[in-house]
Amino acid sequence: MDSLKIYNTLSRKLEVFESISPNHVGIYVCGPTVYGPPHLGHVRGPIVFDVLRRYLILQGYKVRFVRNITDVGHLVGDADEGEDKLAKQAKVEQLEPMEVAQTYTDAYNSVMDRVNVLKPSIEPRATGHIIEQIEMIQTIMEKGLAYESNGSVYFDVMAYNANQHYGALSGRVLEDLQAGAGNQSRSLEGQDEKRNPNDFALWKRASAEHIMQWSSPWGKGFPGWHIECSAMSARYLGDHFDIHGGGMDLLFPHHECEIAQSTAAHNHNPAKYWVHHNMITINGQKMAKSLGNGIMVEQLFTGTHPLLAQAYSPMTLRFFVLQAHYRGTLDFSNDALLAAQKGWQRMQSAFKLVDGLPTVESGATCVVDDLLAGIKDSLNEDLNTPQVIAHLFELARRINVVNDGNDHITEQTKMDMKSIIQDYCMGVLGMVAELDGVNDGLEDAMSILLLLRAKAKAEKNWALSDQIRDELKEKGFEIKDGKEGTTWNKF
Ligand SMILES: [Zn+2]
Structure with a gap:
């Protein structure tokens, strides 16, 4: 057997991987919403898709790997109401939203480097692609599949579902969604602007105090969460690319909405294979x-x-x-x-x-x-x-x-x-040899240094023992004093 088979969430089957263009593969993976330090939930996806990318490269493919940074539009509660996660954190930290985004983008990328995840070929930011998002919303409106309401624009799920299948990826049935959505309070912000509770925001009107806002044909506002991935994947990989990846938690609503938006704009599903990793x-x-x-x-x-x-x-x-x-x-x-x-x-x-x-x-x-x-x-x-x-x-x-x-x-x-x-x-697998027992020369040199530091401590020469620890730390060596003695690690 010599060809890669991959599970396609869209067909719910293991499928033989065949790239759309010979020797080239386009991969889009949903990246982080950068409003906090990276946690364990942030590492699995990047490592999984890094292995997929590396395997394709080994097989001779030229891979364009796009992983976005969500720095606007992702609201607390993952729905169309509530505060923007970035703006909320910016208020807490008394920073510019872009400062928050930069801080946590750097923190995320530093973790990616340390776990040896290859850098994306392109790392587009949602805020850097407002024009593309507005243009895509306009296209969807021209097709009659989105409507403006009170300065916001919503995707018309019912109109879309007349010719397409909303729920194709997640397996959710619109009728069931309708029943569930009917229980939601109509008084929730934005709900009364929608023709149907399942409609989702492509653009949201910004109130005067909203700190992240842009001019648009519909007034001042900001993009909905899902539209960025549709707009940026099309921009960098074309409207039909090979692999779209993400966590299973993104299947619905995020990826379902992405498919709806892209299909509305381009008349077909944006990706050939939808690949999802499980959660931790x-x-x-x-x-x-x-x-x-x-x-x-x-x-x-x-x-x-x-x-x-x-x-x-x-x-x-x-x-x-x-x-x-x-x-x-x-x-x-x-x-x-x-x-x-x-x-x-x-x-x-x-x-x-x-x-x-x-x-x-x-x-x-x-x-x-x-x-x-x-x-x-x-x-x-x-x-x-x-x-x-x-x-x-x-x-x-x-x-x-x-x-x-x-x-x-x-x-x-x-x-x-x-x-x-x-x-x-x-x-x-992208594993890199670490120093534990591998680089004997460094092990030996480090044990001499740690021995000298222990001696300094025994002589109550705290200044010297701290100096050794701090200077090693500056060079990336983490020294830890534990019950079993002192250990070290290099990052
Ligand atoms: Zn996405």
């Missing part, structure tokens, strides 16, 4: 502020959340995410993270032995062709990364057996082992 849980529970289990990525890297017994490295986090299939749930717990850390260290220790393995010209029985084939099959079968990791563990086992002198390899097998590590562990 913390100790079996949904992550929520109210449950006190909202773990920020930074807290994971520093071990400073009450639910965490220690710090975990960026690659442990990446490895942990990839140990679950992207369509299954992923449960964070200390035990599971610890197991991932140990597994990743065990794998690294074995892989660093490869260069030094002795080879023989004849009599070798250890080969790895089956592992390479297994890895390819696993990736082709809906990006089954846990199976890829299982094959890599088997590779680590064989390396150890050869290293212990209990089996032998030829020079060719040694090259094969190296290329599996290079192409798949590092290339496709």
Whole structure:
């Protein structure tokens, strides 16, 4: 089997991936709404779609990867009422909305760098594409599928559904939605402006005190949340592109509305494959502020959340995410993270032995062709990364057996082992060797420094011990004093 099959939420089937244009793939992934520091829920999607992108690149495709930044239009409550998330946070922090967006965009991208997610080819911002959004709204209005009401513009779901299928992606039925929506209070802001409770905002009129607003043919206002993705994906990938990705939590209403908008404007679904990753849980529970289990990525890297017994490295986090299939749930717990850390260290220790393995010209029985084939099959079968990791563990086992002198390899097998590590562990899974037991020189130098610092502490020379810690920190080395002694990590 040599072609990638991927689960298409639109058809609810595993489909063979065939790019629209030969050798080129366009991917659009919904990015973060940048109004707070990145939490664990922010890392899974980017890692999953990074692996997909890397695998396509390995297969020779030229990939244009677009991941947006939502810096306006995403309202508290994810509906058409309420305050803009960015504007709300800006008031809390006494900042310009753009300052909030910049701060958290930087924080998000710094986390992406640390978990080795490739930078997007294009990272468009909603506020930088107001004109494109207004133009798309105008097109939809010209088709008779949106209407203006009191300075806001709403998508006419009933008119659209007369010829198209609203609910095609999420499987929701409009009649059921109608029944549910009927219970909503009509007095909610904006509800009485709509012809139908299921209509959603393309443009919202801004009140005078609203701090983010632009001029439009309908007066001062700001775009609805969904229109940015339709406008920006069309702008950078064309009105029909290969893969649209996101979390399952975005299926409805966000992606359903995106499909409706794009279909209204261009007469067809914008993406060939809709790919969704599942959500994360913390100790079996949904992550929520109210449950006190909202773990920020930074807290994971520093071990400073009450639910965490220690710090975990960026690659442990990446490895942990990839140990679950992207369509299954992923449960964070200390035990599971610890197991991932140990597994990743065990794998690294074995892989660093490869260069030094002795080879023989004849009599070798250890080969790895089956592992390479297994890895390819696993990736082709809906990006089954846990199976890829299982094959890599088997590779680590064989390396150890050869290293212990209990089996032998030829020079060719040694090259094969190296290329599996290079192409798949590092290339496709995007794992980077970390320092735990891998870079012996640095380990040794660090232990000398930490020994000197311990000596300074014993002599109550706090100035020197703090200086060593602070200067190392400046260079990216995190020093932690714990019960078991001092540990360090490099970011
Ligand atoms: Zn989106």
